Amino acid sequence: MYRLLFVLALLTAWSVETSANTYGSVEPMANPSVVDTTDLRSQSLEIREAFAQRLFSCGAVDDVLEALEETGGINTVNALNTSFSVVAGGFAGSTNPAYAYTVIDSGPNAATMDDIEVFTNALGFVFSQGSAFLLDADDPASFDFPANYAVLEFGRVPSLEESAALFELVGTIDDELFSSDSSGYTQFAGAYLTLQSFVPDQQFIDGYVEAADQFGVEYTPVVNNVPGLFTGGAAFPFNDWGANPGGEDYLGRIPAGSHAALEEIRAAIVAFTRRAENKAGHLKPHALARVLANQPCPR
Numbered sequence: 001m002y003r004l005l006f007v008l009a010l011l012t013a014w015s016v017e018t019s020a021n022t023y024g025s026v027e028p029m030a031n032p033s034v035v036d037t038t039d040l041r042s043q044s045l046e047i048r049e050a051f052a053q054r055l056f057s058c059g060a061v062d063d064v065l066e067a068l069e070e071t072g073g074i075n076t077v078n079a080l081n082t083s084f085s086v087v088a089g090g091f092a093g094s095t096n097p098a099y100a101y102t103v104i105d106s107g108p109n110a111a112t113m114d115d116i117e118v119f120t121n122a123l124g125f126v127f128s129q130g131s132a133f134l135l136d137a138d139d140p141a142s143f144d145f146p147a148n149y150a151v152l153e154f155g156r157v158p159s160l161e162e163s164a165a166l167f168e169l170v171g172t173i174d175d176e177l178f179s180s181d182s183s184g185y186t187q188f189a190g191a192y193l194t195l196q197s198f199v200p201d202q203q204f205i206d207g208y209v210e211a212a213d214q215f216g217v218e219y220t221p222v223v224n225n226v227p228g229l230f231t232g233g234a235a236f237p238f239n240d241w242g243a244n245p246g247g248e249d250y251l252g253r254i255p256a257g258s259h260a261a262l263e264e265i266r267a268a269i270v271a272f273t274r275r276a277e278n279k280a281g282h283l284k285p286h287a288l289a290r291v292l293a294n295q296p297c298p299r
Contacts, residue, residue, distance in 0.1 A: 009262050021044035022142075023135045023184045023193065024120050025089050025100040027058070028052045028109045030128035030273050032240035033187050037273065039280035045088075045095060047285060050292040051276050052086050052097035055269070058297035061099060063120050063265050073122070074115040074260035081109050082119075087162035089133075093171065095138075095164035099123070105136070113142060116253050118254055121237045126266045129271075131238035133186065135193070142233030148196040149230050153218040156190050166215050174199075174207035181251070192217070201229060205215035269299035 029037055029051065061084055068074045081104040089098030103111045116134070125134035136298065137143035152166065169183055171178030174251055177197050185194040196204045209227050212219035221228050223234070239249035248264070272295070277293050 001119070006236055016167050021137055021139060022103045022105045022111075022116055022187070023100070023188060024103070024116070024123075024133055025087070025098045026120070026123040026129055027089060027096050027131040028055050028127050029096060031130045032269060033130075033245075033275050035277060037277050037280075038083065039183040040273075040277045041096075043280055043288065044285065045097070045138060045160055045164060048287050049086065049097045049282075050289050052099070054293055054295055055298070056084070056086050057273065058272075060265070060269060060298065061123070064126050064262065065119070067261035067265060068122055069257050071255075071258040073255045073262050074118050076111045076115045077103060077119045078109075080113075081111050083288065085189065086160075087185070087189075088160040088167075089166065089186045089202060090167040092181050093179040093183070095160070095167055099127075099136065099184060100186055101134065105273050111139050117143070117235070117237070118236075121250045121253040122258070124237055124239065125247045125254065126262055126269060128241065128247070128266065128270060129239075130241065131236040132194055134235040134237065135195075136233040138232055140233050143235035145234060147232055147234035148201065148204075149232065150194055150205070151219060151220045152192040152194075152208065152212050152215075154190045155193070155218070158187070158192075160187070160189065166211065166217070167193055169215055170207060170211045172244035173210050174203065177207045182271060183261055184221070193238060195234060196229065205229065210254070265298075272298040 029040065040048065065077065067086055082101055084099055084101045087098055087100040089094050101224050103116050105111055105113065120132050120134050134143055135147065140146035166180065176199050177183050180197055182198040185192055197213050205227050217225055221230055235254065276292055276295060283291060
Protein backbone atom coordinates (compact mmCIF):
# COMPACT_ATOMS: atom_id res chain seq x y z
CA MET A 1 0.00 0.00 0.00
CA TYR A 2 1.39 3.40 -0.89
CA ARG A 3 0.68 6.49 1.14
CA LEU A 4 -0.79 9.55 -0.55
CA LEU A 5 1.39 12.60 -0.08
CA PHE A 6 0.38 15.27 2.42
CA VAL A 7 -0.19 18.71 0.99
CA LEU A 8 2.52 20.80 2.64
CA ALA A 9 2.09 24.15 0.93
CA LEU A 10 0.31 25.90 -1.89
CA LEU A 11 2.23 27.86 -4.49
CA THR A 12 2.89 31.45 -3.48
CA ALA A 13 0.27 32.78 -5.90
CA TRP A 14 -3.02 30.89 -5.87
CA SER A 15 -3.78 32.10 -9.40
CA VAL A 16 -0.70 30.26 -10.71
CA GLU A 17 -1.82 26.95 -9.26
CA THR A 18 -5.50 27.11 -10.16
CA SER A 19 -4.84 26.62 -13.86
CA ALA A 20 -3.82 23.00 -13.30
CA ASN A 21 -5.79 21.78 -10.31
CA THR A 22 -9.11 20.44 -9.18
CA TYR A 23 -9.88 20.57 -5.46
CA GLY A 24 -12.14 18.38 -3.38
CA SER A 25 -12.99 17.42 0.16
CA VAL A 26 -14.95 14.88 2.14
CA GLU A 27 -15.52 14.52 5.87
CA PRO A 28 -14.56 11.22 7.51
CA MET A 29 -17.26 11.17 10.19
CA ALA A 30 -20.32 9.24 8.98
CA ASN A 31 -23.67 10.88 8.27
CA PRO A 32 -25.97 10.66 11.33
CA SER A 33 -28.45 8.59 9.30
CA VAL A 34 -25.78 5.89 9.06
CA VAL A 35 -24.07 6.08 12.47
CA ASP A 36 -25.30 8.07 15.45
CA THR A 37 -22.14 10.03 16.26
CA THR A 38 -23.71 12.42 18.76
CA ASP A 39 -21.07 11.82 21.44
CA LEU A 40 -18.16 12.02 19.00
CA ARG A 41 -19.44 15.19 17.33
CA SER A 42 -19.89 16.86 20.72
CA GLN A 43 -16.16 16.58 21.43
CA SER A 44 -13.64 19.36 20.86
CA LEU A 45 -12.21 19.90 17.39
CA GLU A 46 -8.88 18.54 18.67
CA ILE A 47 -10.47 15.21 19.60
CA ARG A 48 -12.43 14.98 16.35
CA GLU A 49 -9.18 15.66 14.52
CA ALA A 50 -7.59 12.72 16.37
CA PHE A 51 -10.34 10.49 14.98
CA ALA A 52 -9.79 11.80 11.44
CA GLN A 53 -6.01 11.56 11.65
CA ARG A 54 -6.14 7.97 12.89
CA LEU A 55 -8.45 6.86 10.10
CA PHE A 56 -6.25 8.65 7.56
CA SER A 57 -3.05 7.12 8.94
CA CYS A 58 -4.69 3.70 8.71
CA GLY A 59 -4.77 4.16 4.94
CA ALA A 60 -8.51 4.52 4.46
CA VAL A 61 -8.09 6.97 1.57
CA ASP A 62 -5.34 4.87 0.00
CA ASP A 63 -7.62 1.85 0.17
CA VAL A 64 -10.30 3.64 -1.86
CA LEU A 65 -7.84 4.67 -4.56
CA GLU A 66 -6.33 1.20 -4.76
CA ALA A 67 -9.74 -0.48 -4.91
CA LEU A 68 -10.80 1.73 -7.82
CA GLU A 69 -7.54 1.15 -9.67
CA GLU A 70 -7.56 -2.62 -9.16
CA THR A 71 -11.18 -2.99 -10.27
CA GLY A 72 -10.86 -0.69 -13.28
CA GLY A 73 -13.06 2.04 -11.84
CA ILE A 74 -10.49 4.73 -12.64
CA ASN A 75 -7.29 4.89 -14.67
CA THR A 76 -5.86 8.39 -14.29
CA VAL A 77 -6.14 9.44 -10.62
CA ASN A 78 -3.01 8.24 -8.85
CA ALA A 79 -0.50 9.02 -6.11
CA LEU A 80 1.61 11.09 -8.52
CA ASN A 81 -1.12 13.58 -9.40
CA THR A 82 -3.24 13.55 -6.23
CA SER A 83 -2.35 14.72 -2.73
CA PHE A 84 -4.35 14.62 0.49
CA SER A 85 -4.26 16.20 3.92
CA VAL A 86 -6.37 16.33 7.07
CA VAL A 87 -7.72 19.86 7.31
CA ALA A 88 -10.56 21.99 8.63
CA GLY A 89 -13.82 22.20 6.74
CA GLY A 90 -16.72 24.41 7.75
CA PHE A 91 -20.40 24.44 6.90
CA ALA A 92 -23.40 26.32 8.31
CA GLY A 93 -21.58 27.68 11.34
CA SER A 94 -19.56 24.66 12.42
CA THR A 95 -16.13 23.22 11.63
CA ASN A 96 -15.17 19.56 11.35
CA PRO A 97 -12.06 17.72 10.22
CA ALA A 98 -12.05 16.93 6.52
CA TYR A 99 -9.87 15.17 3.97
CA ALA A 100 -8.95 17.77 1.36
CA TYR A 101 -7.35 16.77 -1.89
CA THR A 102 -5.71 18.44 -4.84
CA VAL A 103 -5.66 16.75 -8.25
CA ILE A 104 -3.52 17.85 -11.20
CA ASP A 105 -5.94 18.00 -14.13
CA SER A 106 -3.67 19.15 -16.97
CA GLY A 107 -0.28 18.17 -18.33
CA PRO A 108 1.38 14.81 -19.04
CA ASN A 109 0.15 13.04 -15.89
CA ALA A 110 -3.24 14.71 -15.63
CA ALA A 111 -6.32 13.07 -14.16
CA THR A 112 -9.51 13.18 -16.21
CA MET A 113 -12.59 14.91 -14.85
CA ASP A 114 -14.55 11.68 -15.19
CA ASP A 115 -12.07 9.82 -13.00
CA ILE A 116 -11.99 12.65 -10.45
CA GLU A 117 -15.77 12.48 -10.18
CA VAL A 118 -15.74 8.70 -9.75
CA PHE A 119 -13.06 8.98 -7.07
CA THR A 120 -15.02 11.67 -5.23
CA ASN A 121 -18.22 9.65 -5.30
CA ALA A 122 -16.29 6.65 -3.99
CA LEU A 123 -14.96 8.72 -1.09
CA GLY A 124 -18.44 10.01 -0.30
CA PHE A 125 -19.75 6.44 -0.33
CA VAL A 126 -16.98 4.86 1.74
CA PHE A 127 -17.11 7.58 4.41
CA SER A 128 -20.95 7.55 4.40
CA GLN A 129 -21.25 11.27 3.67
CA GLY A 130 -24.35 13.23 2.78
CA SER A 131 -22.26 15.02 0.17
CA ALA A 132 -18.70 15.65 -0.98
CA PHE A 133 -17.20 18.76 -2.59
CA LEU A 134 -15.50 19.34 -5.95
CA LEU A 135 -14.12 22.50 -7.54
CA ASP A 136 -12.39 22.92 -10.88
CA ALA A 137 -10.55 26.09 -9.98
CA ASP A 138 -10.65 27.84 -13.34
CA ASP A 139 -13.30 26.22 -15.58
CA PRO A 140 -16.89 27.27 -14.82
CA ALA A 141 -18.16 24.67 -17.31
CA SER A 142 -16.76 21.76 -15.32
CA PHE A 143 -18.96 19.72 -13.00
CA ASP A 144 -22.49 20.81 -12.11
CA PHE A 145 -22.55 24.61 -11.86
CA PRO A 146 -20.32 27.72 -12.07
CA ALA A 147 -19.25 29.01 -8.66
CA ASN A 148 -17.61 32.20 -7.44
CA TYR A 149 -15.13 31.84 -4.62
CA ALA A 150 -12.44 33.64 -2.65
CA VAL A 151 -9.20 32.40 -1.11
CA LEU A 152 -7.63 33.74 2.07
CA GLU A 153 -3.90 33.03 2.25
CA PHE A 154 -2.31 32.34 5.64
CA GLY A 155 1.22 32.22 4.25
CA ARG A 156 1.75 29.01 6.24
CA VAL A 157 -0.23 25.91 7.13
CA PRO A 158 -2.58 26.84 9.99
CA SER A 159 -3.98 24.50 12.60
CA LEU A 160 -7.56 23.34 12.27
CA GLU A 161 -8.41 25.55 15.25
CA GLU A 162 -7.02 28.63 13.48
CA SER A 163 -9.11 27.99 10.37
CA ALA A 164 -12.17 27.49 12.56
CA ALA A 165 -11.42 30.77 14.35
CA LEU A 166 -11.28 32.60 11.02
CA PHE A 167 -14.67 31.15 10.05
CA GLU A 168 -16.11 32.23 13.40
CA LEU A 169 -14.71 35.74 12.91
CA VAL A 170 -16.51 35.89 9.57
CA GLY A 171 -19.71 35.13 11.48
CA THR A 172 -19.25 38.13 13.76
CA ILE A 173 -18.87 40.35 10.69
CA ASP A 174 -21.75 38.96 8.64
CA ASP A 175 -23.78 36.01 9.88
CA GLU A 176 -25.09 35.32 6.37
CA LEU A 177 -21.55 34.27 5.44
CA PHE A 178 -21.35 31.91 8.42
CA SER A 179 -24.52 30.23 9.61
CA SER A 180 -26.57 29.81 6.43
CA ASP A 181 -26.75 26.50 4.58
CA SER A 182 -24.84 28.09 1.70
CA SER A 183 -21.88 29.16 3.86
CA GLY A 184 -18.72 27.17 4.35
CA TYR A 185 -15.04 26.75 3.62
CA THR A 186 -12.28 24.19 3.16
CA GLN A 187 -8.66 24.59 4.18
CA PHE A 188 -6.20 23.58 1.47
CA ALA A 189 -2.78 23.67 3.11
CA GLY A 190 -2.16 27.38 3.76
CA ALA A 191 -5.28 28.57 1.96
CA TYR A 192 -8.85 29.01 3.20
CA LEU A 193 -11.17 28.53 0.20
CA THR A 194 -14.78 29.63 0.46
CA LEU A 195 -17.52 29.48 -2.17
CA GLN A 196 -19.74 32.54 -2.38
CA SER A 197 -22.75 32.25 -0.11
CA PHE A 198 -26.19 33.08 -1.49
CA VAL A 199 -25.60 36.81 -1.05
CA PRO A 200 -24.71 39.62 -3.50
CA ASP A 201 -21.12 39.67 -4.76
CA GLN A 202 -20.16 42.85 -2.93
CA GLN A 203 -21.61 41.70 0.38
CA PHE A 204 -19.55 38.52 0.19
CA ILE A 205 -16.38 40.36 -0.84
CA ASP A 206 -16.76 43.06 1.80
CA GLY A 207 -17.30 40.55 4.59
CA TYR A 208 -14.29 38.46 3.71
CA VAL A 209 -12.01 41.43 3.03
CA GLU A 210 -12.82 42.73 6.51
CA ALA A 211 -12.25 39.30 8.04
CA ALA A 212 -8.90 38.98 6.27
CA ASP A 213 -7.82 42.40 7.53
CA GLN A 214 -8.81 41.62 11.11
CA PHE A 215 -7.28 38.14 11.12
CA GLY A 216 -4.04 39.15 9.41
CA VAL A 217 -4.36 37.00 6.28
CA GLU A 218 -4.38 37.96 2.60
CA TYR A 219 -7.61 38.17 0.61
CA THR A 220 -7.42 37.00 -3.01
CA PRO A 221 -8.10 37.76 -5.79
CA VAL A 222 -7.20 41.43 -5.89
CA VAL A 223 -6.85 42.95 -9.37
CA ASN A 224 -5.63 46.53 -9.78
CA ASN A 225 -6.10 46.98 -6.02
CA VAL A 226 -9.77 45.95 -6.26
CA PRO A 227 -10.87 42.78 -4.39
CA GLY A 228 -12.84 40.42 -6.61
CA LEU A 229 -13.83 36.78 -7.00
CA PHE A 230 -12.43 33.70 -8.70
CA THR A 231 -14.84 31.61 -10.80
CA GLY A 232 -14.68 27.85 -11.26
CA GLY A 233 -16.94 24.86 -11.73
CA ALA A 234 -18.31 23.10 -8.65
CA ALA A 235 -20.29 20.04 -7.63
CA PHE A 236 -21.60 18.44 -4.45
CA PRO A 237 -22.02 14.71 -5.20
CA PHE A 238 -24.50 13.35 -2.66
CA ASN A 239 -26.48 10.44 -1.31
CA ASP A 240 -29.75 10.59 0.64
CA TRP A 241 -28.96 7.95 3.26
CA GLY A 242 -32.51 8.02 4.62
CA ALA A 243 -34.00 7.12 1.25
CA ASN A 244 -31.02 5.12 -0.03
CA PRO A 245 -29.36 3.38 2.92
CA GLY A 246 -27.13 1.37 0.62
CA GLY A 247 -25.55 4.49 -0.87
CA GLU A 248 -27.33 3.98 -4.19
CA ASP A 249 -26.90 7.61 -5.30
CA TYR A 250 -23.12 7.34 -5.03
CA LEU A 251 -22.97 3.82 -6.44
CA GLY A 252 -24.95 4.91 -9.47
CA ARG A 253 -22.04 7.17 -10.41
CA ILE A 254 -19.34 4.53 -9.83
CA PRO A 255 -18.60 1.64 -12.24
CA ALA A 256 -20.36 -1.50 -11.02
CA GLY A 257 -17.16 -3.53 -11.04
CA SER A 258 -15.83 -1.46 -8.13
CA HIS A 259 -18.91 -1.73 -5.89
CA ALA A 260 -18.02 -4.87 -3.96
CA ALA A 261 -14.52 -3.67 -3.05
CA LEU A 262 -15.83 -0.29 -1.92
CA GLU A 263 -18.65 -1.86 0.10
CA GLU A 264 -16.09 -3.93 2.00
CA ILE A 265 -14.03 -0.83 2.83
CA ARG A 266 -17.13 1.09 3.86
CA ALA A 267 -18.31 -1.67 6.21
CA ALA A 268 -14.94 -1.63 7.98
CA ILE A 269 -15.00 2.17 8.34
CA VAL A 270 -18.57 2.13 9.69
CA ALA A 271 -17.49 -0.41 12.32
CA PHE A 272 -14.44 1.74 13.15
CA THR A 273 -16.69 4.79 13.58
CA ARG A 274 -19.12 2.91 15.83
CA ARG A 275 -16.25 1.84 18.08
CA ALA A 276 -15.05 5.45 18.29
CA GLU A 277 -18.56 6.66 19.12
CA ASN A 278 -18.81 4.08 21.88
CA LYS A 279 -15.53 5.29 23.36
CA ALA A 280 -16.68 8.92 23.10
CA GLY A 281 -19.71 8.10 25.22
CA HIS A 282 -17.68 6.57 28.04
CA LEU A 283 -14.28 8.27 28.29
CA LYS A 284 -13.17 11.67 29.51
CA PRO A 285 -11.61 13.94 26.87
CA HIS A 286 -7.92 13.45 27.76
CA ALA A 287 -8.30 9.66 27.74
CA LEU A 288 -10.50 9.71 24.63
CA ALA A 289 -7.89 11.60 22.58
CA ARG A 290 -5.27 9.00 23.44
CA VAL A 291 -7.59 6.08 22.68
CA LEU A 292 -8.74 7.51 19.34
CA ALA A 293 -5.15 8.17 18.26
CA ASN A 294 -4.35 4.49 18.81
CA GLN A 295 -7.62 2.82 17.85
CA PRO A 296 -7.10 -0.39 15.82
CA CYS A 297 -7.38 0.26 12.10
CA PRO A 298 -10.46 -0.80 10.12
CA ARG A 299 -10.31 -4.36 8.83
